[in-house]
Amino acid sequence: MTKTLIFTNNKGDIMTAVADRADFVHSLRDFVGRECGTREQRRELSRNGQATHNQQLHRKLAELGWLGCAIPTEYGGGGGSATDACHLLEEMAYGLAPLFGLAVSLVSSSVVERFGTAEQKHDILGGVCRGDVLATAISEPGAGSDPGAMTCRAERRGDSYVLNGQKTWISCAHIATRILVLCRTDSSGAKHDGITMIDVPADTEGVEVRPIDTLGGDEVNDVFFTDVVVSADRVIGEPDRAWHQIMRTLNTDRLMCGAVFLGRARRTFDDALEYVATREQFGRPVGSFQAVRHRIAELATEIECSRLLVYDSAAKLDADPDRCEPREASMVKLKVTETAKRTAIEGMQLMGGAGYTREHEMERHLRESVISTVYAGTSEIQRDIIGRSYGL
Structure with missing residues (x-):
């Protein structure tokens, strides 16, 4: 194989x-x-x-x-x-x-x-x-979908950089050993220039991680940098060119996100299917009613489409790291996360009140899938990328 x-x-x-x-x-x-x-x-x-x-x-x-x-x-x-x-x-x-x-x-x-x-x-x-555990810090309070607006700064002082500023929505910063921080090192050029990625050990003096309380539990954090000093040899790649580097790896980010939520969509579907196949109303399983059968059929088809899209994109990335185009990567992120969210919403509807209880996993599927269309680039951003790839 x-x-x-x-x-x-x-x-x-x-x-x-x-x-x-x-x-x-x-x-x-x-x-x-x-x-x-x-x-x-x-x-x-x-x-x-x-x-x-x-x-x-x-x-x-x-x-x-x-x-x-x-x-x-x-x-x-x-x-x-x-x-x-x-x-x-x-x-x-x-x-x-x-x-x-x-x-x-x-x-x-x-x-x-x-x-x-x-x-x-x-x-x-x-x-x-x-x-x-490794984390990456890009988003800021005023720089989410527009990371070129970031203001967290790193000032070069001799053989070191001194970081000051705030990052937000940083996944896993509370458990990370090190955080790859994108920060502004030059403001003289275009907004996507002058950004540098620096490897910052999470236990460095001046780094403060504050968890953000969310529906999904311990996921994301605010990270504050106050006169954080790190050696200049911790710069990843070329100084002032980090955004261009990140753009070349976003395809991998979106593909990995797709793989995660493909697994989540499959599990959500299987849990819903097991319930409607065994839950009886009016003397027969709920799944035997045409309306339910058709919902199951549609979800199964959408999940299979998602699976094919994920592994086709992965195969192209394996063949050539530059072959997995932004269009394809954005299609993966858009299709799979929207499918996972829809499967969870439909699953809760199919299970009725049982899906809303903590006795079953469906409420967890919903909590953890509904945010998937927001982080790592919202569905709206993915649609825009796909549309622009066709010259629009």
Whole structure:
């Protein structure tokens, strides 16, 4: 099916962990079923649904060598592909594993892999493979969909940079080992110029992380930088060119987001299907009524379309990192997240009052899917990108 994946454990021993993708997916499903296959396990791992990431579970994935499945072997990874990473994210999401930091770390590490120095790759990517959580800080109170308006500054002083400002909606900053911060280093040119990415250890003096209370639990944060001093060798890529670097990796970001919510949509659908197949009204299963059957058929078709779109885009990215065009990546983000949200809304309607209770997972599916069309670029932004790609 694909090349053999070579994984490295945290002691550096090489082992052939997966012979092909079918075995890889089977192993992932077995892991999730064993570690968080019951509602009781998931509640314990997630503090009754409040925590979106369990670091102990994350470390177990690291011990198996799976966190770095798409990271080159020279940096401690498995040497796999974007397709392998999509399978990892999809299966963890389907299994409802509280591993929000997994996707965020994989997306953030793609920037380092592409633009970091050899030393930075060994340090940062190696840490991700060992279980570190990596976050990226772009959005600000006045710079969300328009990141060119960012004002968080980094001033060069000798061999260091001094950071001051605020970032907001930063996923996983509260559990991250390091934060890749995009900040303004020059205001003399165009608004997307003069932006630099700097690797800031989360425990650096002057860094303050304040969680934002959300419907989905512990997800995002405000991050404040007050006279934060970091060495100039922590710049990722070229100074003043970070936005252009990020734009070249946004396709990976949107693809990974698609893989996560493909898994979530599948799980939501399966939970709804199980309910309507067993819940009886008027002497027969609810799913036997034509109106319900047609809803199920439409959702199944939309999810299958999403799956084909995700893995077609992943295959193109594997063949050529520059071949996965913004149009295709935005289509993935738009289609899959809108499908996941619709599936959750329809699932709650199909389950009636039961879907609204915490006795079932449907309320969680809704809470965690409804925001998917907002972060990592709203659906409106994705539609605009797609439309402009046709010269409009």
